[in-house]
Amino acid sequence: MLVKALLLGILAGLAQLDSRIAGDNMLSRPIVTGIIVGLILGDVKTGIIMGGSLELVMMGFVGIGVSAPADVNVGGILGTAFAILSGLDTKTAVALALPVSILAEFFGTFIRTVNIYFQHMADKSADKGDYKGVERSLWYGVVLFFVTPLVVVFIGVMYGSEAAANLVKMIPQQIMDGLSVAAGALPAIGMALLLELTYDKKYAGYLALGFVLASYLKLDSLAIALIGTIIAYIFYQTSKTKEGAL
Amino acid sequence: MARYSKKDLKRLFWRSWPLMGCFNFERLQSQGFVYALMPFLKDLYPKKEDFVAAMKRHLVFFNTTPQCGPFIMGTTLAMEEEYANNPETFDVNAINEVKAALMGPLAGIGDSFFWGTFRLIGAGIGAPMAAKGNPLGILIFILVYNIPNFYVRWKGTFLGYEQGVNFLTNASESGTFEKLTEAAKIVGLVVIGGMVASMVAVSTPLTIGSAEGKIVIQDVINSIFPNLLPLLTTLGVWALLKKKVSTTIVLVVILALGILCKYIGVL
Known part of the structure; x- marks a missing residue:
């Protein structure tokens, strides 16, 4: 256990x-770390499944600018480890990983604060x-960026996995069922965060289009991404020609 | 004319990797930026006081999308070279002015493309596959994000050095950046719209009436407005975020509502 942790x-x-x-090659995302x-x-199979499930929920958790809403790296690894x-x-593991990653963000804030000292050294x-x-x-x-998550995950696995198992055993079945329902809704947080990032009133129609393609035409993500890319390409080309004509 | 060869610029590319190494709340990527340019500054300014001034010039606030960093570093290097060659005629303040003018807009376009488009499409296709146990999803995620990632970082280094300022003037005059950002937003929004429907799972077990006359409400919803509940859930969360409610509170609210609604049998 010590070695694994x-x-x-x-x-x-x-x-x-x-x-x-x-x-930044996105190798710290849960979908990549899950299999490792x-x-x-x-238990490679569970690792892959957990990685993909956590990515679905945490997809919108992005670190743009100074702060991030959650430590997706630590939360993803601990969530997958607890599941196994x-x-x-x-x-349940997904529902548990989210609070863990939000709490873990404290350490990210800690690192970015301590680093100010190194900045002054420079x-x-x-x-x-x-x-x-x-x-x-x-x-x-x-070094600080390497050691901090190492320690947090080590301690989390050593002492957290048993606590997580006991906690889950203590929780009554009705609440566990409720958590399952909630887990289905959790990706909405990620989607809403993405909307905060990209939404522009001018382009509300494109958001509606994507929804309709998936809901009514039952197209999968790849097909929708391709259609979106084609529309964006046409938009880019036509707006370029308009500019040239002026 | 140009002092640095392709081989030197390759070195700049490799030195650009630890841009975020000492990321901090005060000046963000400043040390990483200086680190990338260091051997070049040392080469350009043999006199100690010039070298010190050059290091301090770049130990200022810097922040952009990491993928756009190499381009700005290349542009900066070309300007530093210009200044080292003509210290009397070249206005040294222009260096940081151009850097500041580049990092904001490039962060805007870089975030839209890398976070909002490539990563989103990669995860949108890869994550559902992985969630079903298919490891191919992981490969798709890595490739969809990293092919453009490495291409832009590699190309950007040379493009920035060779024609940084010109490229920028042309691009901003013809409005290319705005158009590209808008194009990225369009792809992003179409994909998000699809994901709201396919990835948020909320449905109701409610029924009206009993025995043979029973109406399953979810079936009615599906026939008129499929994925209405996931859409409403997402819009609700978004409204909370817009009101500056933290993600932690939103999370707690969703968990509590999930338990409550399951208990009373609505969801």
Whole structure:
């Protein structure tokens, strides 16, 4: 257990570093880490299923600008680990992972605050012309970004998985059924967050179009994405020609 | 004319990777930006005081979509080179002015494309597959996001250096950025509209009447306005977010309503 918890912690640290020192390739998203958690814990199938289910719910949780609504990385890994270790069903594990990821965001705030100290170290080194010191100050932040999720996930797995199992055993069946219902509605948070990001009154019709394509024509995501891309391409081309004609 | 070869610029590309390494609330990506340019600044300014001034010039607030970072770094490098060659005639303040002018609009367009379009489409197709246990969904997610991701970061490095300022003037004069951002928004909204229907699952078991005359309300809804309940749920959550209610509270509300509605048999 100790080794597995440590491996999961290292996974969380490395996943976090993807967006820190590798230019952000979305490798910390639950859909990617899920299968690796599954490999570490010896249940790849559940890992894949949990990763996909968590991604559906957390899709809208994006870190744009300074703050993020939740730590999707830590929440995703812990949620998947709990599903496997504590034998929770997918829906319960998803409902549990969300509060975990929101709580874990506290540590993200902590890192970004401590890093201000390293920023000032960079100023001082620059004054002295010590460019190696300026470079080093960046890597102190990297270390913090690696170690913090490692520790949080390690402790979470060591002490949380049993607690999660006990908690779920204590909860009466009626409430568990209610949580399952709620889990179905949770992706609405992600969708609403995405709407906050992209919605523009001018383009309300396109939102309605996507809904109609899925609801009435029963098209899948790929088909809808292709139709959206074609419309956007036509829009781009026609607005370009209009400009040229003027 | 240009001092740096393709090989040097490849180095700039690799040095751009840790842009967010010391991300902080005060100046965000500032250290990562300096880190990328460091070997070039050292090369351009052999005199210590010039080098110190150059480092301090870039230890200021910087923040953009990471995928757009290399382009801005390339543009900045071209301007630093210009300044190092003509310290008397080139206005050094222009460097940070151009950086500031670039990072906002490029963050807007970058977020729309990378967060709002590529990632969304990748997850929209990949996540439901993975949720059913198909590992191919993971591969689709990674590829749909990362092919444009690496292309833009790699190309941006060279494009920024070779024609950063010109490219920008042309693009902003012809309104290309606005149009691209709008095009990305259109794709994003169509996809979100579809996802509201396919990914939010809310339905009611309510029935009217009993035995053979029984009407299942969900069937009635499905025949007139399928996915009405998921749509209403999403609009409700969105209305709360617009009122600055935190996601934590929204989460608690959904969990509580789920339990309550299940208990009284509405959902």
